[in-house]
Amino acid sequence: MSQAQRLKQTIEDEIVDGRLPLGARLDEVQLAERFGVSRTPIREALIQLAMTGLVETKPRRGTIVSAPEPQHLLAMFETMAEIEASCGRLAARRLVPEDEAALKEALAACARAAEAGDTEAYYQENYVFHTVVYRACRNAFLCDQARQLHRRLAPFRRLQLRARQRLPQSLAEHAAIVDAIVSGEEARAAEALRAHVVVQGDRFTDLVATMRTINDAA
Numbered sequence: 378m379s380q381a382q383r384l385k386q387t388i389e390d391e392i393v394d395g396r397l398p399l400g401a402r403l404d405e406v407q408l409a410e411r412f413g414v415s416r417t418p419i420r421e422a423l424i425q426l427a428m429t430g431l432v433e434t435k436p437r438r439g440t441i442v443s444a445p446e447p448q449h450l451l452a453m454f455e456t457m458a459e460i461e462a463s464c465g466r467l468a469a470r471r472l473v474p475e476d477e478a479a480l481k482e483a484l485a486a487c488a489r490a491a492e493a494g495d496t497e498a499y500y501q502e503n504y505v506f507h508t509v510v511y512r513a514c515r516n517a518f519l520c521d522q523a524r525q526l527h528r529r530l531a532p533f534r535r536l537q538l539r540a541r542q543r544l545p546q547s548l549a550e551h552a553a554i555v556d557a558i559v560s561g562e563e564a565r566a567a568e569a570l571r572a573h574v575v576v577q578g579d580r581f582t583d584l585v586a587t588m589r590t591i592n593d594a595a
Contacts, residue, residue, distance in 0.1 A: 379418075380414065380418045381418040381419075381421035381422045381425065382422075382425070384408075384412060384414070384418055384419060384421075384422035385421075385422035385423075385425045385426055387412075388403070388408075388422060388423075388426060389426060389429070389431060389528075392426075392431050392432075392442055392531075392532060393528055393531040393532065394531075395497075395500075395532070395535055397442050398442065398532070399442050399443075399444045399532050399533075399536070400441055400442060400444055401441060401442045402438065402439055402440070402441050403423060403432060403439070403440040403441065403442065404439065404440075405419050405420055405423070405440075423440050427440075429529065430443055430445065430529060431443055431529070442532070450533060453526070453529065453530055454530065454533075454574065454575055455575060456526065457523075457526050457527065457530055457574050457575075458570070458571045458572075458574040458575035459571065460519070460522060460523050460526060461507070461510070461523060461570040461571065461573070461574050462567040462568070462570050462571040462574075463514070463519060463567070464510050464511050464513075464514040464516075464519060464520070464523055464570065465510060465514075465554060465557070465558060465563075465566035465567050465569065465570035466514075466563045466564070466566055466567040467513075467514035467515065467516055467519070467563075468510055468513035468514045468515075468558045468566065469557060469558045469560070469561050469562055469563040469565075469566040469567075470561070470563055471513070471514065471515040472513055472558060472559065472561070473513075473515075476509065476512060476513035477513075477558075477559055479509045479512075479513075480506075480509050480510070480513060480555055480558065480559070481555065481559075483502065483505050483506040483509045484506065484551050484552060484555050486502040486505065486506075487499060487502045487503060487506055487547075487548055487551055488548060489502075490502050490544075491544045491545060491547075491548045494544070496538050496539065496544065499538060499544055499547075500534075500535050500538055503534070503538075503547065503551075504527075504531075506551060507523075507527060508524070508527075510554070510558070510570070511523045511524060511527075513558065547573070550569065550572070550573040551573075553569045554566065554569045554570055554573060557569050
């Protein structure tokens with residue numbers, strides 16, 4: 378892995394886990410000083426990140442952590458919902474004991490975070506939960522596609538959890554997903570995951586409003 382690739386991975390991780398929030402400016406000089414490198418590998422890393430859609434360059438603002446147009450964001454969430462629905466359907470059909478145990482443990486971890494009212498902990502456990510669902514589908518290619526898009530949408534999924542009452546609602550949806558998968562009900566598992574992921578109505582309005590607040594602050 379080249380120096381630029383390593384820097385790209387590090388910056389991407391910081392965007393995904395929230396250390397670099399939506400709308401944050403990515404100044405080449407500051408990043409070069411921080412990582413102890415020249416501006417050249419930083420510039421190459423930012424170009425690579427722009428190709429993934431995680432960052433974008435805007436006039437008079439430079440490179441920032443990307444906040445896509447609402448309709449593009451909606452399209453990504455619709456795609457994610459269908460991918461996760463497929464994972465859930467296959468997981469319900471192909472569930473093995475070790476995946477069932479991992480799924481129940483992931484649900485319990487989400488419950489502990491929700492009971493504590495710890496949004497950040499819940500976000501981390503939510504990632505584990507969905508990763509277990511992907512693995513349980515027993516389709517390596519589909520699992521890889523789900524992981525990639527989940528990572529691309531991670532900053533926006535974190536924002537969703539800030540909405541009032543979203544934690545208990547999300548936990549209840551997780552419980553329904555686990556019940557459907559463990560019961561072997563393919564259609565119910567697919568629909569539960571689709572409804573859990575897709576953003577529409579008030580959820581979409583709330584997400585867009587939060588993004589606009591971030592953009593205005595930037």
